[in-house]
Amino acid sequence: MADFNINVRGVGSVDVIDLHGYLDAHTAPDLENAFNRLINDGKYKVVVNFDHLKYISSAGLGVFMAYVETMRDNKGDIKFSNMKENVYNIFDLLGFPMLYEFFEKEHEAVNKFTD
Numbered sequence: 001m002a003d004f005n006i007n008v009r010g011v012g013s014v015d016v017i018d019l020h021g022y023l024d025a026h027t028a029p030d031l032e033n034a035f036n037r038l039i040n041d042g043k044y045k046v047v048v049n050f051d052h053l054k055y056i057s058s059a060g061l062g063v064f065m066a067y068v069e070t071m072r073d074n075k076g077d078i079k080f081s082n083m084k085e086n087v088y089n090i091f092d093l094l095g096f097p098m099l100y101e102f103f104e105k106e107h108e109a110v111n112k113f114t115d
Contacts, residue, residue, distance in 0.1 A: 003020075003021040003022055004019075004020065004021040004022055004023060004024075004026075004027035004030060005019075005020040005021055006018065006019060006020070006030055006031060006034050007020075008034055008037075008038070011047075011106075011110050012110065012114070013045060013113065013114075014045045014046070014047055014110045014113050015038055015043050015045065015046050015047070016046075016047045016048075016049055016106060016110070017031075017034055017046060017047070017048045017049065018049045018051070018052065019031070019048060019049065019050055019052065019053040020052040020053065021052070021053065021054060021055075022053075022054055022055045022056075023053060023055065023056045023057065023059075023060035023063075024055070024056075024057040024059055024060060025057060025059035027060070028057075028059045028060050028062070028063050031060070031063045032063055032066070032067075035063065035066075035067045039067075039070060042074075043076075044070070044071045044074040044075065044076025044077075045071075045076040045077065045113045046071060046076065046077070046078045046079070047078075047079050047080070047081055047103075047106060047109040047110055047113075048064075048078060048079070048080050048081070049081050049082050049106050050080060050081065050082050050083040050084065050087055051081075051082035051084075051106075053083075053084070053087055054084075054087075055087070056087055056090055056091075061090070061091070061094060061096070064078055064096075064100070068099070068100070077101075077113070078100065079100065079101045079102075079103060079109040079112060079113075080100055080101070080102045080103065080109070081102070081103040081104070081105060081106040081108065081109040082103075082104070082105065082106055083102060088102070
């Protein structure tokens with residue numbers, strides 16, 4: 001099984017999801033569970049920190065598409081930070097930069113929620 005780990009932590013009114021390892025069809029349900037817990041707790045402002053993510057598959061990308069509407073319908077959003085170039089290129093190929101905001105640093109993404 002692929003190496004994958006998720007950590008969710010609060011930064012003010014924003015929840016940051018740290019991704020570690022490989023996000024693919026086998027590990028995507030773990031990320032879905034993290035989003036479901038946030039939604040159940042009424043937390044809709046999310047930054048996903050990709051600093052330690054090595055790989056993402058289409059199944060991983062699909063998780064973000066599945067939850068972004070719920071977040072936005074509840075006055076929140078999903079923003080991305082600290083993405084390595086090889087991971088960003090996958091998002092870029094599929095047009096994600098037209099749908100999501102990408103930030104170089106986590107604090108920039110978190111601060112965007114308070115602007």
